[in-house]
Amino acid sequence: MSDVIAPPAKVGDGVDDVDTPALLVDLDAFEANLKTMADRVATAGLRLRPHAKTHKCAAIARRQLALGAVGVCCQKVSEAEALVGAGVPDVLVSNEVIDPRKLDRLAILATGPARLAICVDSKDGIHALATSCERHQVRLDVLVEINVGSDRCGVESGEPALALAEAVAAAPSLRYAGLQAYHGRAQHLRDWRERQEAIAHSADGAARTRDLLAAHGLETGVISGGGTGSHPFELSSGVFTELQAGSYVFMDADYGRNLDQQGEARSIYRQSLFVLTQVMSLPGRGYAIVDAGLKALSFDSGMPLAPGGITYCRPSDEHGMLEVGAPGGRLRLGDKVRLIPGHCDPTVALYDWIVAFRGERVEEVWSVEARGARS
């Protein structure tokens, strides 16, 4: 049995006393992000269903719900199980699931008090889902996922989506609940106008499909999608009814490179997530060696950012190197450094605990219930 891993800090500790490597969240920035997004979505008249794959953490989901979120998204049945188990009452699996045993687990979860929903993009997927729901005597809400530009999952908009929606509606154990229209690739298009155009195209496809389905007697359900990089455009589209943004709670180095309307790399969301690391070797060759490497940070979106213009480079399993110039530089052995991860979601998935601090004190320690590559 895998054992329970001790948290790296306790409430009341100083932030620089947190054991390394550790995931830190600056509560002032984090709470500002939650409020900014909740306000923007409410003002636009949409529902907010934040993506929990970013944080995998029930404590954060509960804060999002307290600020008006209608529920959360997640990407896997195991995430839904972990979050529902921790008290989250409404979860959309914003993804396709095809495995009968995973679908059975989802159907069993749906026999409890939480509301569950899921996406489909194939007739075989609908059949497998309906079979599991019948077996466990539950009726599940189903969104048909349409391809709105990412060319990943999702059926093409228009007629192919209609055929699937009709198949869902024809299955007694399923309820057609709307469309999923998420454009993942648009999130990191650097240029504001490029993102705007991409989402205009997404909204067109979704609206056309919605209208076609309505003409065939399928009631308009939700149109769910959007992310942190593109949400201004989903919010103003007049088409989307539900926003799935996730990363806004934390932000990361890669989102920090997105340009705003004025062409500036500047966001209304603040960086709240950091990896705390410690200088554990200072061999005097122009580098400080820290204890956060490939197992403490995700590198798919580039290097983490270090404070004070210091460059992080040459990660290995348990080491990173900070270019500090002249021997010693500004850093000393034992110093702790807060890195901004390149990509928040897969970095968070490496950790069992999030240490939430305000000022220089640890205020809460949250479990990352749904972490990792669990099945």
Added chain:
Amino acid sequence: MSDVIAPPAKVGDGVDDVDTPALLVDLDAFEANLKTMADRVATAGLRLRPHAKTHKCAAIARRQLALGAVGVCCQKVSEAEALVGAGVPDVLVSNEVIDPRKLDRLAILATGPARLAICVDSKDGIHALATSCERHQVRLDVLVEINVGSDRCGVESGEPALALAEAVAAAPSLRYAGLQAYHGRAQHLRDWRERQEAIAHSADGAARTRDLLAAHGLETGVISGGGTGSHPFELSSGVFTELQAGSYVFMDADYGRNLDQQGEARSIYRQSLFVLTQVMSLPGRGYAIVDAGLKALSFDSGMPLAPGGITYCRPSDEHGMLEVGAPGGRLRLGDKVRLIPGHCDPTVALYDWIVAFRGERVEEVWSVEARGARS
């Protein structure tokens, strides 16, 4: 509290019934690798101390010990705690640790029956270590790490190493036990001769330092180092006495690109590690979408390899895309595919369980006790 995550399979299951994503080990290949390395090291007259950061798994460490390994290396105090807790009797922390609380934990661990040792590369590090050992009334074996070409941790060879070894020898709670001389960057030099030259240089630095220390009355302890990519050269060096290779148990796509003496990308170690993934969307645009992405594989050393010449591309958090050409291609919804990870160590650290199979049956399920970014 983080809860115990259920394993994705049980003994006796068919391999294709394992829940996805999951880490698989082909026992025939794995056992051949363990035996090949054990035999080579024994023939060369060295001690084998395999690196457990690769597998983080006590079941594997025990198999290595059963084949003659003198103990294991690990990179962190938390790994040492997890492995000693699971019964591993001899652990070298082949790395510097500077934090007093981590050092206290190591000293406390050393009050138990297991033999612990650690590396140092600074006087401050020696002082901090000695303080913790005195506090807990233990005497720890200490290796002085020298820089042999990686320019990461480690003091320069020769006089600077002598100064540290003398400082270790002067501390009543420490015992000078030898040199650590690991050339990490040499492991993935593609060309055989380049690796050979790099290790010849490492061995020179280690031998020179050893002789200098002996001339100052410091008994020659172990000279420990080497990795999967470079071990033929450490074994034949006449200088190294202990080999720290780790990845040979699993191998990965990146090691698979190293060239042998004939210039061929070919290894005497077999690929035993796979990530099992499932096709969960087949939208008919030339791609099969699988459920192993950034949270199920490490991408620092490139893309994973898929069987049959299929290309894996465009990973996102929980998705990967397999280029299958014409709609449908050879893959169907629900099919399971075994991917070879780009880099084994950080991929294994994502998982709680390793599913060990022989032929097409699950034979054992191992806990990855020391996984993740734990402090």
